[in-house]
Amino acid sequence: AQSVSQHNHHVILSEAASLELGCNYSYGGTVNLFWYVQYPGQHLQLLLKYFSGDPLVKGIKGFEAEFIKSKFSFNLRKPSVQWSDTAEYFCAWRAQTLYSSASKIIFGSGTRLSIRP
Amino acid sequence: EPEVTQTPSHQVTQMGQEVILRCVPISNHLYFYWYRQILGQKVEFLVSFYNNEISEKSEIFDDQFSVERPDGSNFTLKIRSTKLEDSAMYFCASEGNNEQFFGPGTRLTVL
Numbered sequence: 001a002q003s004v005s006q007h008n009h010h011v012i013l014s015e016a017a018s019l020e021l022g023c024n025y026s027y028g029g030t031v032n033l034f035w036y037v038q039y040p041g042q043h044l045q046l047l048l049k050y051f052s053g054d055p056l057v058k059g060i061k062g063f064e065a066e067f068i069k070s071k072f073s074f075n076l077r078k079p080s081v082q083w084s085d086t087a088e089y090f091c092a093w094r095a096q097t098l099y100s101s102a103s104k105i106i107f108g109s110g111t112r113l114s115i116r117p
Numbered sequence: 118e119p120e121v122t123q124t125p126s127h128q129v130t131q132m133g134q135e136v137i138l139r140c141v142p143i144s145n146h147l148y149f150y151w152y153r154q155i156l157g158q159k160v161e162f163l164v165s166f167y168n169n170e171i172s173e174k175s176e177i178f179d180d181q182f183s184v185e186r187p188d189g190s191n192f193t194l195k196i197r198s199t200k201l202e203d204s205a206m207y208f209c210a211s212e213g214n215n216e217q218f219f220g221p222g223t224r225l226t227v228l
Contacts, residue, residue: 032215043221044160044208051215090160102148102165102172105210105217109159 004108021076023091121220142211150210
């Protein structure tokens with residue numbers, strides 16, 4: 001079945017700690033990969049995306065993610081978190097199509113990140 | 118920066134009533150989506166829409182649900198007879214340049 005697994009349900013870190021959130025997807029074809037963030041009371045925002053090329057992608061706010069095709073993984077990292085990074089983080093993917101069409105995004109269950117000041 | 122808007126932000130309704138959730142996608146986008154998120158659960162795909170017709174729908178999107186783009190700007194989701202389990206956050210998204218932009222969501226509460 002097409003799915004996304006996020007390994008951590010809730011992560012608690014202190015400010016300045018390094019962050020890595022795990023994500024694995026299950027799909028045999030070519031995918032587009034995403035990380036979305038949802039700050040408290042706000043809507044989903046795109047942090048970063050991978051379509052092709054360099055498997056290490058950099059996003060907004062100092063986040064980056066690495067696509068490892070052999071492991072079907074797309075882990076999110078940040079070297080030093082801030083209190084303002086407190087949010088829910090969603091890994092997501094969709095099948096890459098060769099033709100123009102609407103293509104749904106499949107989301108993981110999310111990881112709640114709490115940063116202690 | 119253009120953004121997707123949704124109204125209302127919160128809708129409370131009685132079980133069995135019809136609700137219409139409204140979305141204004143980003144102009145010049147061609148692909149539109151509805152997703153929902155039940156409290157504490159993940160975001161789930163409901164339906165995609167392109168060229169004035171449904172492209173794909175999930176198992177959740179049964180006969181009680183319908184979508185419409187009535188006037189070239191709004192994109193609506195109608196639930197004909199709401200059930201308690203329809204209570205969720207409903208997100209609209211529109212797509213341009215291979216990226217889906219999400220609206221702020223409508224929180225639907227069915228009593």
